[in-house]
Amino acid sequence: MNPEARQEALSRHGLTETEEGFELTAQGFQRASGRALELRQQGDPEAVQMLALDPDDPLRWEYCRRIQMEAYTNEVNQSGI
Template sequence: MNPEARQEALRRHGLTETQDGFELTAEGFQRASRRARDLRQQGDPEAVRMMALSPEDPDRWEYCRCLQIEAFTAEERASGF
């Protein structure tokens, strides 16, 4: 994955890269929340617990950030990077 494609993938997943790691954008939070709803419907206990939290709760944001990092990493691996 070249640098431009990597930046596009980060944007698509709603992530920005900082010195300290990845930060989640509001768009990324929305995407991850949709994914978490799907996981909740499949009976994932962590998704059930996290989706019960308020959207402003930092734990829910962290859960969503992890979901997006996981999705980004899977895409990056699939690209052969």
């Protein structure tokens, strides 16, 4: 994956890269919240707990960041890197 494709993938997953690691954008939070809803419908207990939190709760944002990082990592792995 070249740098441009990598940046596009980060953007697609609603992530930005900082010196401290990956940060979640509002778009990424929305996408991850949708995925969390799907997980909740499948009976995932962590998704149930996280979606019960206020949308402004930092723990919910961290949960969503992890969902998006997993999706990004899967995409990078599938690209052959």
